[in-house]
Structure formats: C-alpha cells, structure tokens
Amino acid sequence: MHTHEAGVLHAEAGHRRRPSWLQIPGDVNALMPGLWSATVTRGDDGVLRIGGLDVRTLAAEYGTPAYVVDEVDFRSRARAFRDAFDVAFDGADVYYAGKAFLCTEVARWIADEGLGLDVCSGGELAVALRAGFPTERIGLHGNNKSVSELSRALEAGVGRIIVDSFDEIARLSALAAERGPRARVMVRTTVGVEAHTHEYIATAHEDQKFGFSIAGGAAAQAVRRILAEPSLELVGLHSHIGSQIYDTSGFEVAARRVLGLHAEIRDEHGVELPELDLGGGFGIAYTSQDDPQPPEELAAGMAAIVTHECAAYGLTPPRISIEPGRSIAGPSAFTLYEVGTVKAVELDGGAVRRYVSVDGGMSDNIRTALYDADYSCTLASRRSDAEPVLARVVGKHCESGDIVVKDEFLPADIEPGDLVAVPGTGAYTRSMSNTYNHVPRPPVIAVRGGEARVLLRRETEEDMFLLDVG
Numbered sequence: 001m002h003t004h005e006a007g008v009l010h011a012e013a014g015h016r017r018r019p020s021w022l023q024i025p026g027d028v029n030a031l032m033p034g035l036w037s038a039t040v041t042r043g044d045d046g047v048l049r050i051g052g053l054d055v056r057t058l059a060a061e062y063g064t065p066a067y068v069v070d071e072v073d074f075r076s077r078a079r080a081f082r083d084a085f086d087v088a089f090d091g092a093d094v095y096y097a098g099k100a101f102l103c104t105e106v107a108r109w110i111a112d113e114g115l116g117l118d119v120c121s122g123g124e125l126a127v128a129l130r131a132g133f134p135t136e137r138i139g140l141h142g143n144n145k146s147v148s149e150l151s152r153a154l155e156a157g158v159g160r161i162i163v164d165s166f167d168e169i170a171r172l173s174a175l176a177a178e179r180g181p182r183a184r185v186m187v188r189t190t191v192g193v194e195a196h197t198h199e200y201i202a203t204a205h206e207d208q209k210f211g212f213s214i215a216g217g218a219a220a221q222a223v224r225r226i227l228a229e230p231s232l233e234l235v236g237l238h239s240h241i242g243s244q245i246y247d248t249s250g251f252e253v254a255a256r257r258v259l260g261l262h263a264e265i266r267d268e269h270g271v272e273l274p275e276l277d278l279g280g281g282f283g284i285a286y287t288s289q290d291d292p293q294p295p296e297e298l299a300a301g302m303a304a305i306v307t308h309e310c311a312a313y314g315l316t317p318p319r320i321s322i323e324p325g326r327s328i329a330g331p332s333a334f335t336l337y338e339v340g341t342v343k344a345v346e347l348d349g350g351a352v353r354r355y356v357s358v359d360g361g362m363s364d365n366i367r368t369a370l371y372d373a374d375y376s377c378t379l380a381s382r383r384s385d386a387e388p389v390l391a392r393v394v395g396k397h398c399e400s401g402d403i404v405v406k407d408e409f410l411p412a413d414i415e416p417g418d419l420v421a422v423p424g425t426g427a428y429t430r431s432m433s434n435t436y437n438h439v440p441r442p443p444v445i446a447v448r449g450g451e452a453r454v455l456l457r458r459e460t461e462e463d464m465f466l467l468d469v470g
C-alpha cells in the first residue's frame with residue numbers, strides 16, 4: 001500500500017496535473033531520444049554513462065552539481081554545422097556563438113574543427129585570445145562596445161566587428177583612423193520579424209535594443225556612413241532574429257529582407273557586399289515537445305532562399321556565414337545533481353506534486369526562472385521499478401521560483417542521495433551562472449573515451465573571498 005507521505009496515493013490525480021505535452025512514461029528509466037548527447041547510455045547496472053564513464057564515478061571524483069560535457073558530441077555538432085553549410089552554399093563560414101558556453105579549451109575545440117568564433121564582450125574576446133584562437137576568424141558583437149573593447153579588437157586584428165549603432169560607427173572609425181588597421185565591419189540589421197520564441201530572446205522585432213532597422217531606413221543610413229569612412233571596410237550585412245527558434249519561416253523572411261537591402265546597396269552605391277551573416281538561433285530539444293531540424297535541412301532551406309533571392313535581384317551570391325551557439329553546445333552536456341530532500345506537496349483537488357530538491361538550482365541554470373524554460377531529467381544513479389510520479393526538481397536557493405525542471409515523471413522511490421541528470425544544459429547555463437546566496441559555481445567536466453578532465457574547476461569559498469576585500 002502506498003503512503004500519502006510518499007506522494008503516491010494521489011498519483012492519478014497528480015498525473016492529471018501534468019502539462020499536456022508530458023507523457024506518462026511506459027518505462028521511467030528510458031532515456032528520451034534526441035535529448036541526450038551521443039555517448040550517453042544507461043548501463044546494464046542502470047547507471048547513466050557518458051563517454052564510457054558512469055555518473056557515480058564522476059560524482060565521487062568531481063562532486064555535484066557538475067556540468068558534464070560530451071567532447072565527442074560537441075565536436076561532431078560543430079563539424080555537422082560546418083559541413084552542412086559548406087556543402088549547401090558551396091563554401092560558407094560557421095561562427096560558434098561563444099555566449100552559449102566558452103572557456104579556453106572549448107575555444108580550442110572550435111578552432112580545431114575549423115569554425116570561426118562570435119564573441120560579444122571584451123571578456124569573451126579575452127578567452128579567445130588566451131586560447132590562441134586565429135583572430136581573423138573572430139567576429140565581435142555587442143550593442144554597447146566600449147572604446148577599450150573596440151581598441152583591443154582592432155589591436156588583435158579580429159576579422160569582423162558587427163556594428164550596432166551610429167555612436168559605435170563614429171567611435172570605431174575614429175579609433176581605426178587613429179591607430180589602424182582599417183576595421184572590417186558588418187551592419188547588424190533589424191529585419192522586423194516576430195520570431196516564435198520567448199520575448200526576451202527574440203531580437204528582430206522593431207522595438208528592442210539590437211541593430212539598425214531596415215524598414216525604418218536606419219540600416220541604409222548606417223551603410224552610407226560606413227562607406228563614407230575610409231577607416232572602415234564594409235564587408236556585409238548581418239541578421240540574427242533570436243534564439244531557440246524552430247519555425248524556419250522566420251529565417252526565410254529575414255534572409256529575404258536582408259538580401260533586399262543588399263540589393264538596394266548595390267543599386268545606390270554600386271557595390272555588391274562580399275559577405276552576409278544570417279545569425280544563429282536554431283532550436284534544440286529540451287523535452288519531448290521539441291523537434292529541431294538537423295543542420296543539413298536548415299542549410300538546404302537557407303541556401304534555397306539565398307539562391308532564389310540572389311537570382312531575382314541579379315546578385316552574385318555573397319559568402320554566407322551563420323552563428324549557432326545553442327545548437328552546438330546545448331545538447332552536448334547534462335547537469336548532474338544530487339538529491340537532498342524529497343517532499344510531497346498536496347495540490348488542489350487532492351493531487352500531489354513531488355518536490356525533489358537538488359544541490360544546485362537557479363545559480364547554475366537560470367533559464368527556467370528567466371524564460372519559463374522547460375527541461376527534462378532522469379534518475380541517473382540507478383534503475384528503479386517504482387511507478388512514475390509527477391515531480392518538480394527545485395534548487396537550494398532562497399527563492400520559490402528556483403526551479404530547474406518544472407514538470408517531469410520520476411520514479412516514486414526517488415530519495416536523498418540519488419543522482420539526477422538534466423540534459424540539454426550545455427548552452428546558456430554555465431555562461432549565465434551566478435553565485436546567488438553565495439553558492440559557488442559548479443565545475444565543467446569534459447568526458448571523452450573513458451577519460452574525464454576539468455575544463456572549469458568548481459568555484460570555492462576562497463574564490464569568492466578573493467573579491468571580498470573587507
């Protein structure tokens with residue numbers, strides 16, 4: 001007989017409280033296809049394995065919480081984008097968006113795999129330079145780049161600076177005129193697309209901070225100013241419509257509009273710009289709701305539009321580049337947590353939700369709280385024959401919105417000491433992490449061929465006291 005405290009008595013009512021997309025699993029131990037990195041399996045002993053190592057060993061060695069990155073998977077996604085776009089466009093460039101996740105070693109993986117790197121701050125640029133990343137393959141973004149960031153980029157010889165305001169055009173042209181070299185720039189355009197994603201991560205509607213509006217004429221004006229500055233070399237236009245987007249119609253409209261401006265520039269100035277960047281933003285699967293397109297399909301779809309529009313305008317197709325971040329880094333990692341407490345909370349109508357508290361939370365993954373993002377998870381340290389119950393995985397922070405996984409079915413016998421793994425946390429988790437409540441940030445462990453190594457070590461209290469000079 002199930003006990004009420006265990007939260008199973010009202011399991012049926014609990015099941016009815018689940019979101020419509022969340023299916024009651026036939027086997028609560030099964031790994032949902034498409035959510036885990038390439039080398040993740042559940043071993044015969046029921047323990048999750050990645051890169052040939054089991055998570056109990058990883059937890060014993062490195063502690064929890066920890067981000068665990070599958071190096072083979074990360075690199076193969078980087079190559080898949082590089083190859084797919086190269087084939088579809090007969091030569092294209094892929095710039096990994098470092099904001100998704102960047103550290104010295106990852107910058108080296110990206111360099112090795114032949115991609116470029118998109119950085120959007122002096123700090124990200126510093127990591128790239130520390131890694132010895134080829135500077136001509138770096139693009140610098142940002143809507144408010146400082147004089148020192150621009151100077152450092154010029155000094156380093158970055159391949160492109162994507163300008164985002166008239167103030168920046170003036171600032172950069174003065175700096176480049178004064179100290180050289182001539183700056184290779186792109187114009188960040190706003191194409192006026194309402195991307196189907198969370199409002200905070202859409203970037204192509206008119207009413208937001210990024211870019212120069214095409215419809216309002218600011219983009220054409222920016223082009224005129226740049227062409228009039230001898231210290232600036234305009235290499236192309238840039239469009240990025242937002243992030244975690246599945247519906248490719250947004251990319252299509254964006255490509256059409258930006259190529260429309262590209263053609264107008266030819267008509268007005270007699271120059272065909274050599275390059276065009278179509279940004280990143282390709283969605284990944286976090287739960288069973290999500291069905292992302294593989295890079296080959298994305299590339300083929302985008303190539304068809306570019307070819308069609310260029311033919312219609314009589315343009316020589318510019319060299320295309322893209323900037324995926326999440327779709328390379330996201331699926332290649334999971335976060336490993338240890339369960340600390342389990343609480344059955346009665347909801348209206350007698351339903352029960354199991355609150356499973358883990359040893360991290362909104363400091364290592366802010367996305368659930370910030371974007372209402374959905375995640376999945378699994379009991380990782382063992383197999384269970386218990387029935388699935390509706391659970392919510394929460395963190396240890398002093399905040400009721402400190403939720404890691406809003407809704408998931410976990411086995412009813414989940415208990416303190418169990419390990420839980422949350423897939424799809426390779427992007428925008430460590431890079432957006434914080435030390436709220438003075439909770440130190442977890443390490444990033446890379447696993448490959450049965451070996452693990454630390455990419456970023458766990459933060460310590462001593463690290464925090466280094467800043468606390470009182």
Ligand SMILES: Cc1ncc(COP(=O)(O)O)c(C=O)c1O
Pocket residue numbers: 097100118141203240242243244279280281282323324325326327427
């Ligand atoms: C200019 C730019 N490029 C690329 C990206 C990468 O986006 P994603 O990680 O969704 O591919 C972003 C983030 O949204 C961005 O702002």
Ligand SMILES: N[C@@H](CCCC[NH3+])C(=O)O
Pocket residue numbers: 099201243244367427428432
């Ligand atoms: N940080 C966002 C993506 C947008 C970032 C770049 N413009 C996320 O976690 O989904």
